[in-house]
Amino acid sequence: MPQHRSSELLRYFSLFANPRKAYADLAPDILPLLTSCGIQAGAGKIPFIVFDLAGGGNIAGSNALVGGKGGQLDFLTTAGYNKLGLPGNMIPNSSMGAGNFVDQSMGIAMHSDSAYLRGIKARASASTVANMNGSVIPSISQTDTNLNQQNPLYGIHAAGAAGDLLVLIGTEATASGGNSMAPSYMIDPTVNPTVVTKPSDVTGLVNTGSLVGLLNQADAVNVLESVERISAAKLGQVSTGLPSADDTKVKNLVQCSYVDSAYLVDKYGNALQALDPTQDPHITGSGGIFSAADLQNKDFLATASVMKMVINGYAGGGTIELGGYDYHDSTRATGEGRDFMAGQCIGACLEYAARVGVPLMICVISDGSLVSSGMPDNSVGGRGKGAWMADNTATAAALMLVFDPRSKPSAIMNQIGYYNSDGTVNATGSPAANSVTLLAETMVLNYMALHGLAGGFQALTYINGQPSGLGAAASYDSLIAFGQVASVSNGKIIPPS
Numbered sequence: 001m002p003q004h005r006s007s008e009l010l011r012y013f014s015l016f017a018n019p020r021k022a023y024a025d026l027a028p029d030i031l032p033l034l035t036s037c038g039i040q041a042g043a044g045k046i047p048f049i050v051f052d053l054a055g056g057g058n059i060a061g062s063n064a065l066v067g068g069k070g071g072q073l074d075f076l077t078t079a080g081y082n083k084l085g086l087p088g089n090m091i092p093n094s095s096m097g098a099g100n101f102v103d104q105s106m107g108i109a110m111h112s113d114s115a116y117l118r119g120i121k122a123r124a125s126a127s128t129v130a131n132m133n134g135s136v137i138p139s140i141s142q143t144d145t146n147l148n149q150q151n152p153l154y155g156i157h158a159a160g161a162a163g164d165l166l167v168l169i170g171t172e173a174t175a176s177g178g179n180s181m182a183p184s185y186m187i188d189p190t191v192n193p194t195v196v197t198k199p200s201d202v203t204g205l206v207n208t209g210s211l212v213g214l215l216n217q218a219d220a221v222n223v224l225e226s227v228e229r230i231s232a233a234k235l236g237q238v239s240t241g242l243p244s245a246d247d248t249k250v251k252n253l254v255q256c257s258y259v260d261s262a263y264l265v266d267k268y269g270n271a272l273q274a275l276d277p278t279q280d281p282h283i284t285g286s287g288g289i290f291s292a293a294d295l296q297n298k299d300f301l302a303t304a305s306v307m308k309m310v311i312n313g314y315a316g317g318g319t320i321e322l323g324g325y326d327y328h329d330s331t332r333a334t335g336e337g338r339d340f341m342a343g344q345c346i347g348a349c350l351e352y353a354a355r356v357g358v359p360l361m362i363c364v365i366s367d368g369s370l371v372s373s374g375m376p377d378n379s380v381g382g383r384g385k386g387a388w389m390a391d392n393t394a395t396a397a398a399l400m401l402v403f404d405p406r407s408k409p410s411a412i413m414n415q416i417g418y419y420n421s422d423g424t425v426n427a428t429g430s431p432a433a434n435s436v437t438l439l440a441e442t443m444v445l446n447y448m449a450l451h452g453l454a455g456g457f458q459a460l461t462y463i464n465g466q467p468s469g470l471g472a473a474a475s476y477d478s479l480i481a482f483g484q485v486a487s488v489s490n491g492k493i494i495p496p497s
Contacts, residue, residue: 083395
């Protein structure tokens with residue numbers, strides 16, 4: 001188009017512009033058209049992130065406390081805790097050394113020297129930690145393999161989670177977005193996780209065209225809204241010559257294309273500011289969760305990229321795989337370092353949710369676990385704890401953590417199932433104890449419970465029509481750890497004020 005024609009067109013469009021603010025909101029007459037045009041503006045569900053610790057890391061005992069039938073504080077034997085990496089002077093009910101090693105600041109009981117706990121508190125504020133709760137799930141899983149079908153991400157989508165831009169994301173090019181598989185009957189190939197590990201993976205997702213380069217974001221939205229109004233008026237005066245039903249479909253298609261363009265420019269006209277975690281003052285800069293130096297670390301960068309997408313509702317859920325959790329090298333220091341990294345990444349997500357003002361559910365899974373011989377590692381990094389000696393399937397567990405900006409989530413139970421006194425999972429303690437697929441189901445059930453929708457779990461079906469496998473609803477009470485969070489009403493999160 002000649003330059004003078006382009007200038008005339010822009011002057012014409014400017015007659016319709018009525019900027020509302022620097023970041024435009026869709027006009028009241030345009031906003032309802034999102035629904036009629038089928039444009040997804042987020043599902044309104046609690047953001048969900050899976051941390052998949054590849055290699056078989058420790059979750060139970062040295063991080064989240066585990067106990068017998070009476071719950072987390074129904075203490076195991078000294079030998080049982082020793083197997084889980086805690087020497088006699090550091091077991092939770094110790095009368096030796098510093099005394100009681102129980103920390104309940106997050107609601108769930110953690111070992112007071114848990115590397116997860118230290119990492120979370122290194123990135124999350126005290127007020128964020130105070131509005132958390134959690135539950136540990138003793139669950140046997142196979143070690144050093146990606147064949148454990150325990151990632152619940154597709155089940156979370158089946159329960160309603162979806163995003164503005166993407167349904168699911170992950171840090172690996174796998175069906176689950178991480179190391180452990182999803183239950184095969186949950187996998188919906190139409191929503192395979194998009195790989196997100198760095199800012200450029202997300203900022204390239206949106207193309208709002210050249211109009212944003214010619215006008216500022218607010219004016220560009222107003223232009224597109226005005227074109228939609230003109231188009232709607234003109235379409236009512238003309239006929240395509242097609243049969244009535246087809247005529248209506250074509251006209252709706254034209255109208256909705258303008259609505260969709262206005263929506264994209266409104267929300268993502270400045271893709272860098274909207275999607276790039278390095279441009280988000282909550283994440284980087286003065287007072288940010290991460291420093292610029294932190295984001296040179298690939299684990300921190302991947303975490304920042306995924307949490308930005310999921311917590312803002314651009315994706316419905318995500319998997320973050322962290323490697324290096326096969327750390328049975330006859331030391332404790334290596335494992336403590338990797339667990340501290342996991343804790344920091346978890347804490348960063350929780351703190352970001354607090355700053356955005358939305359609830360968040362996090363699940364931590366790993367492929368198996370490991371066992372200690374009890375030999376203490378007295379190096380600075382080892383902290384006097386038992387060195388990790390070998391893989392072990394029977395000491396495994398999963399962890400659920402929940403944050404709500406409005407108030408501390410209520411916990412019906414902080415442990416689902418239980419351990420034997422010798423430090424091994426009781427295989428009949430819950431349906432999830434000896435079935436990784438039912439572990440994934442249990443996490444989906446708890447996700448629904450946070451929305452007040454646990455009663456609908458029995459009717460939940462997956463892509464191939466297979467129903468959930470936890471049995472009759474009467475058995476759910478022993479599997480639901482949380483009540484509905486305060487930030488949810490009528491099954492959807494209340495938008496932050």
